[in-house]
Amino acid sequence: MALVPDTLPDPQPTVWFCSHCGSHEDTEDDATPSRVCDDCGLGVLLETRADIAPREDGAFLVLDHNLAVCAVSAAAERLLATSETEAVHRHLTQLLVPADAEASAPVNLASAVTWAANGDDASHTVTVRPATTFGIRLTARIAHCSPPRAALLVFD
Amino acid sequence: MLNVSPNTLRAWERRFGFPKPQRSPGKHRLFTHGEVAALRDALQEGLSISSAVSRAREGLAADSNSLVGALVSFERDRADAAIEAALALRSVERSVEEVLLPTLDEIVRRQGTDSAAWAFAAHWGADWLRRAMRLAPPPIRPVSIVLGDASRDELDPDAPYIRALELFCVRSGISVLSLSARGVSGIGDAISVHQPNLVVLAGGYLSDDTVARWAYAVRLAAGAMPVAVYRRGDQRVRMRTTGTSVLPGGAGEAQRRLLELVETDQAATPAREPASPAEHGAGAESAPHRRATGTDGP
Numbered sequence: 066m067a068l069v070p071d072t073l074p075d076p077q078p079t080v081w082f083c084s085h086c087g088s089h090e091d092t093e094d095d096a097t098p099s100r101v102c103d104d105c106g107l108g109v110l111l112e113t114r115a116d117i118a119p120r121e122d123g124a125f126l127v128l129d130h131n132l133a134v135c136a137v138s139a140a141a142e143r144l145l146a147t148s149e150t151e152a153v154h155r156h157l158t159q160l161l162v163p164a165d166a167e168a169s170a171p172v173n174l175a176s177a178v179t180w181a182a183n184g185d186d187a188s189h190t191v192t193v194r195p196a197t198t199f200g201i202r203l204t205a206r207i208a209h210c211s212p213p214r215a216a217l218l219v220f221d
Numbered sequence: 222m223l224n225v226s227p228n229t230l231r232a233w234e235r236r237f238g239f240p241k242p243q244r245s246p247g248k249h250r251l252f253t254h255g256e257v258a259a260l261r262d263a264l265q266e267g268l269s270i271s272s273a274v275s276r277a278r279e280g281l282a283a284d285s286n287s288l289v290g291a292l293v294s295f296e297r298d299r300a301d302a303a304i305e306a307a308l309a310l311r312s313v314e315r316s317v318e319e320v321l322l323p324t325l326d327e328i329v330r331r332q333g334t335d336s337a338a339w340a341f342a343a344h345w346g347a348d349w350l351r352r353a354m355r356l357a358p359p360p361i362r363p364v365s366i367v368l369g370d371a372s373r374d375e376l377d378p379d380a381p382y383i384r385a386l387e388l389f390c391v392r393s394g395i396s397v398l399s400l401s402a403r404g405v406s407g408i409g410d411a412i413s414v415h416q417p418n419l420v421v422l423a424g425g426y427l428s429d430d431t432v433a434r435w436a437y438a439v440r441l442a443a444g445a446m447p448v449a450v451y452r453r454g455d456q457r458v459r460m461r462t463t464g465t466s467v468l469p470g471g472a473g474e475a476q477r478r479l480l481e482l483v484e485t486d487q488a489a490t491p492a493r494e495p496a497s498p499a500e501h502g503a504g505a506e507s508a509p510h511r512r513a514t515g516t517d518g519p
Contacts, residue, residue: 084269099224100264106229107236109267127268136269150237153271215268 077186078115084108084127084136085149087119108136113210113217117188124220127210130182132157132175135215144203144220145195161218164202165192177207181216184209222261237274243312255281255310281310281319288324292342293332300345313353313392317385318473321346329378340376347375350384354391361394364483367417367439369402371432371453372424379452383423385472386451386479393476402427402435409442418483419447421468425454447486451475 081090085108102108111127119125124144127136134157137149145152145160152160163174177189188208194201203220210217223230230252233239240257242250259277267273284307291299307320325346332338368387372380390397398415400408402422420439422432436448451468466482468475 100267101223101225101229101270106225106232107270109264109269109273111268129268135267135272137271149269149271153269153275213266213268 079112080115080118081110081112082118084111085139086121087123087125087138087140088121089118105139108138111210111215111217112212114186114188114208117206117208117217117219119217119219126157126160126218128157128178128182128216128218130179130214130216132178134160141220158196160196161193161203161205162196163191164194174207178216178218181207181209182214184211184214222257223264233270233274237271239274239278243315253311253315258310284310285320285324285327288320289327292324292328292345293338295338295341297345301349304349314389314473317350317353317388318471321349322381322385322472325378325381334376334378343375343380346381347384350381350388354384354388357388357391358394360391360396362396364394364419364480365396365415365417366390366398366419366421366479366483367412367415368397368399368421368423369432369435369439370399370424371402371422371427373426377424377426379424379426382452382470382472386421386423386468386475389472389476390479393480395480402432405435405438408435408438412439412442417443417446418486419449419479421449421451421479422453423451425452447482449479449482 082088083090083102083105086102086105088102088104090103090110100109102110119138122140123138124140125138126134126141129135134152134155137145137147137152142148142152147160157174157178161174174191174193177191180187181189186209188206190204190206193203193205195203206219206221208217208219209215230240230250234242234250240252240260242252245251256277259280260273263273263276263280264270267276284303287306288300288303291297291303304316304321307316311319325342328336328339328342368383370383372383374380387397387399396415398411398417400411402424420436420443422436432453440446447466449466449468452470453467466478468478
């Protein structure tokens, strides 16, 4: 019956991870799934592509389409010398700024975050540095996560 | 409702200060339905606990904002509706502490105490607190206090705090007699009827001399007893009266501190005034009032 081949790409496998500790959770086993992480209790579970998902105890941020910080993982709190409660609702550029002078125009930090937060499935790699620190360059992958729609910025 | 463990709730309380529980007499945490419901709704669309807490707080603060709006617009019905909405989510104590008193403070800050808005708000607040007092259950604790009101009048910014303290005490089962600290004549009659365990001097308007005269009259009538000072102002917290305690500025904290003071005093009383078994039995009815025999008046 497959007269017309399916032109859509195979859906990417996804995982659920905690917005605070990064641990991966299998939500299908729970009879009454909670959005709160069972391991640390300090983060909510978000879904993203398996190849992009942060590792456990990884450093990452979650941002909305206004480039406002929505979540800061425990490792990112240490890396950026901030706390989630302080960073939430602040603009991304108060924490991170682009640090790749040779970057070509199409993909920069702001546009990559905006695209991801609007649901773009592609992932982008950018180079950034902490806003208050010079001489440090961090590579970060940016991709979509949900729910609700947001951008996930994972430090490599 | 939140589908999380008690440990997680405690962790949130430590890290985010929310939800903020009250304590039962047995020291168990009592979370308000409003806070938990607001957090549950915020978590549905949150990307982190921090952002959910922030959103839940904003939702709860809306009650305070709507009450400010109603009062500065001189709309009594809207103000009643706003405080009713706050009561749907909180206990009376928390509605007073988190909505009513901050609202009145905000109006004083914005409009000043000589404004019509403050006159309206202060009157509405006093009226609401009086209504709440009338609905309070009768006293059940063996504790009685006399509250000497040293505020100016209804327009004194301390007055709502004093009324709130009175309300909280009454709601916690304490018998309260509130008197203006201007009225000294005949105070012995009032004391002999009420037989207080503790005296509270509240408000910062009346002079130290006036307040001291009133306190002296109470002391003559009732004998030595603990005295606590509430919202007398920082510059006047050092009173010469021995054993004076300064209560915290928040009405809820002050009420809890008052209870501690009374309990401490009641625990210390047997050591100071050892009673014989016969006296103990005969005095069972008046045991709540430890100065049942010391009320002859000045």
